[in-house]
Amino acid sequence: PIIGNTFQMPRYREWETYHKWEKEYGEILYLDAFGMPIVLLNSRQMTYKLFEKRSSIYSDRKTMPMTDGLLGFSWSMTQQRYGPWWRRHRRAMHEKFHPGAVEVYMPIQRMHTKQLLLNLLRSPEAYRKHLKHAGAAIIMQIAYGSHIQPMNDPYICIAEEAMKALGEAGIPGMFFVDMLPWTSFKRKARVWRKALTDMSEVPYQHVKMTMANGTAIPSFTSSHLEALASKMDVPPDAEQVIKNTAGVLFAAGADTTVNTLNTFILAMALFPDTQKKAQAELHSVVGRARLPDFEDKEVLPYTVAVYKETMRWHPLVPFGIAHTLSEDDIIDGYFIPKGTIVMGNTWTLLHDEDDFGPNPERFNPDRFLDPSQLVCDPAMSGSFEYRRQICPGHFMAENSLFIIITSILQMFEISCPKDTAGNEEPMEYDFTSGFFSFPKEFKCNITPRSKEVEKLIISAASAQSLSGDAPRFLPGIFPSGTTPRVKHPLGAIPRGIHPQHIH
Template identity: 40%
Template sequence: MELITFVVLLTIAIALPLYSRRKRYRLPPGPKGLPIVGNAFDVLADYEWLTYAKWSREYDSDIIYLNIAGTPIYVLNSVQATTDLLEKRSSIYSDREIMTMCHEIVGWGQNFALMPYGDSWREHRRMFHQHFHPGVVDKHHAHIEKQAKDLLRRIHANPDGLMKYLRIMAGAAILRVVYGIDVQPENDHYIGVAEAAIHSLALTGNAGSYLVDNFPILRYLPSWAPGAQFKRDGERWRAQVNQMFTEPLDLVKQRMANGEPSDCVAATLLASIDERKDKPRAELETVVKHVSGTAYVGGADTTVSSIATFVLAMLKFPQVQRIAQAELDNVIGIGRLPSISERPSLPYITAVMKESLRWNLVLPSSVPRKMTTDDEYRGYFIPAGSLIIANAWAVLHDETRYPNPDVFDPTRFLTSEGKLDKTAPDPVEACFGFGRRICPGRHFAMDTIWLNIAYILTTFNIEKPLDPSGQPVEPSGKYTSGFLSHPVPFKVNFTPRSKAAEALIREAVFYD
C-alpha cells in the first residue's frame, strides 16, 4: 500500500470515532475545518496567536475550538479562562503532548519542560527549583553582571551584532551558572553545540509539524526508504541533542574527579546524589543531566528575545528612554553601573522590564498542555487527550486590562506617584506560563532582563541610524512567527551617553 493511502485510511480510522463522540457534546465556537485534517492548516499558519485572538473576537468567545486530524484543541484567550483551568484545575491541565519526532526521534524528551506530568517530571522540577527559586537566585547575580557588562563592550564595537551578542550573553551566563564553564570570547565550542541542537527544537517542537507526530507508526520506516527524510534528519539532530546534554556535564564530572573546585549547579546536584539512598545513582545522574541541559534550553533564547524587544521599544518610544535614563541618573548618579539589589529604588526600570515582557511575548502561545482526564467548563466538554493552548498574547493584549495594548507604556504598572502599582495587572500572570508548569526560571530571567536594561540605559542612547540622505532608518517592528518569537533584526545605534559612560563601557572588558 502506498504511504499516502495508508495515512489517509489511518486518519479516517482515528478521526471517525472521535468525530461521532464529539457531536454528542456542546463545544466552544471555532472555525470549520477541512474534512479529515480539520484545522491543521489554520494552526500552522504564521502568527497563530493573532489568528486565535481574531477568532476570539469574531466568535465573541474567549474559548475557541479547533481540531487537528481529530485531536480536539481548546484555545484560551482570557485571563479568566487561563486562571480557571490552568491555575485552579492545574492537577489535570499540566500534562504535555508527546510528539514522536521531537521527543522520541530527535531526543528532546530529555528536556523536562516537555516531559509528561508525573513523578519523573516532578523530580526534575524539584532539582531545578533548588537552584533557581527567589531565595537563591542572587547567588547567580555575579555571573549575570559579568555577561551584561561584556554585552556593553560588544554592542559598542558592533551594534549590528545585537542579536548574536545577546545570545552570547545569555548562553554564557547560563553555561557559567549551570556547568561552571567560562566561554571563549569568540566561537565558543559549548555555545556552538547548544545552538546547533536547539535549532532542531524550533523545527520539530510544534505539534503537527511532522506527519509522524500524527502517525507514530511511520517511525518504523527504515531511514533509507523514500519519504523518510525525517528519519535521516532526526538521527543527525539526535546526535547533536545528545552532545548538548552530555558533553558539558562530562566536563563537570571530570573536574570533580580531579578535585578541581566547581561552584556550579550541576556540580552541587551531582554532589547531593551521594546523600540519596532512594534511587540508583545512575538514574539520578540522568536526572541531573536533563535538568542542567533544560536550564540551558530554557534560558538560551528567551531572555534574548525580551531584551531585543526592549531595544526595539526604545527606538519606537524614545520618550520612555528619556524618562528611564532620568530615573537612573537621579538614583544612581553618573559614573557607575546599577546593581540588581538597587531594583526597589528604580521602579520605572522595573516597569520597562514588565512592559518588555508584555508588549511582545517570547512565547505568545505559551507551551501547549494536554488533558489527562475528561473535564467540563462553562458547559463545554473537554475530553482527555485534548490539547489546551493558552494564548498568552491575547491575555496580555486584553484592552480591558491593558488599555492601548499596542503602545509601549511602562506607566501602566506605576501609581501616579511613580511607585510600582501592586494592584495593576502583572504580565507575569501569563508571559511565563501558568499553574504547576509556570516557568521556574522566571526569577533568573527577570533579573537578567532587568540588569541588561539598566546597564544599557545607563551607558547608551539607543538611536535610529541615519540613512545616506540623513533620514532615520525606521525599524520594521516585525517579529518572527513560530513557537518562540523575537524581533526580526533591525538597525540600531548605541551611542555612549557621556565620557563617563564611555569609560564604564571600556572598564567592562573582562576577558584577559
C-alpha cells in the same frame, strides 16, 4: 472530517490569526488537526479556571512523535508527563533557584553584564552576537561552571541548533508527524536529535571530567553531583535527573533570555520617549558615576515597568507550552475530552485591554504604574508559563534581564538607523514564527551617551578579569571567614577544589 482545521492553522505570524479568531469565537477556541483536538484559551479568567483551579487534570503533557520520538526531547521537563518523574526534576531546579537562592548568581550576572557593555561599546553593530554571548556566558557558568569562548563557542552553536529545532517542531500540529506518526521526517529529525542530545550531554560530561581531575568550578551541576556522592541510598536514575535539569537550564537561558533582550532593543528604537523616561529615572536614582545594581530595583519603578512591558508587548512563546487534559471535563457548558491539548493563548492574554489597559499594541510601561488600574504581571500571565508549572528559573532570568536592561539604558542611546546624510530611516522589522517568536535581524544605532559613559564602561570591565581566563571563583561566592568545604551557597564543593584555588 479527518483533516479538520489542519490547513486553516496559520504558519506565519500565528498570533495575529488566533487573536482575530478570539474576537470572532470567544475565550475558548477548538481546533482539530488530523484528529488531534486542540483547545486555545483566550482569557486570563479561563486559564485560571483550568490551569490553576483544575491543575490536577490540566498539568499533563502529550507525547509528541516529532519532539519526543524523532527528536528525543522527552528528557526535558517541558515535555515530561505530570507525575513523580516530573516532580523530581522540578524539585532539583527549585532547590537552586527559589527566590532566596538566586542572590548567589548575582556576581556572575554583574560580571557578564559589564563585559556585554564593553562589547557593545567596541562593536555596537554586532549587538545580537553580544547579547547572545552574554546570555550564554551567564547560564553556562551557573549551570556548568564553564566559561565560553569569545567567538564561535561550540556550546552556543549547539544551543542555537537545538533551539531552532524546538522553535519549528514545538507547536502541536506544526509537523504532520504529530498527527500522522507513520510519516517520516528522518533526515531533518536526525540533525536536530543530535543537537538536542549534545545540548544536555556535552557540557554535563565536561563537568564530570573536571570533577574527576579536581578542576571543577562550583555550579548547579557539580553541587548536585557532589550532594549525590554524599548519600548512601541513591536511585539509579538520579544522575539522569541532574543531567536533564541542567540541560533545560542551559536551553532556557542560552537562547530565551537573549531573544527577550532583542525585543527590548527593538522597542527602545521604536519608542524613544519611553527610553528617555527610563534614562531620566536611572540618572535620578543611580546617578552617573556607577552602574545600576540589583539593590536599585525597588527604587526604579519605571525601569522595572520597561522590563515587564518587554515581556508583555511581544512574548517569546506566544502560545505557551501545550498541556494535556488527563480526564474528561466540562467547563462553562463546554465538553473537553480526555487527551485534548490545551494551550494558553499567551499573546492574546497579554494584549487584553481589560487586563492591560488601552492600546495594547503600543509599548507603554506606564500601564504598570497607573494606580487606578489593576494590571497583571506578565510573568504570571503566561510569559513564564502558569503558576503550577511556572518556569522554576524565572527568578534568576528576571534578575539577568533587569541588570542587563538597566545597564544598557544607562550607558547607551538606542535609535533607528540613519542614512548617509544622518537622517533617521524607518525601522524595518518582523518577528519569527513558530514555538518561539522574536525579532528577525534589524538595523539600529547603539551609541554611548557621553564620554563619561565610555570611561565608566571601560573602568568597570577592567576592574575584573574578563579577557582570557575568567576568575574561577567570583568574589562573594563564599561567605567571609569560612572554608568552602564548610559552607557554600551552591552546595558542597567538588572533590579536589581547595581554598587556595579561590581568588
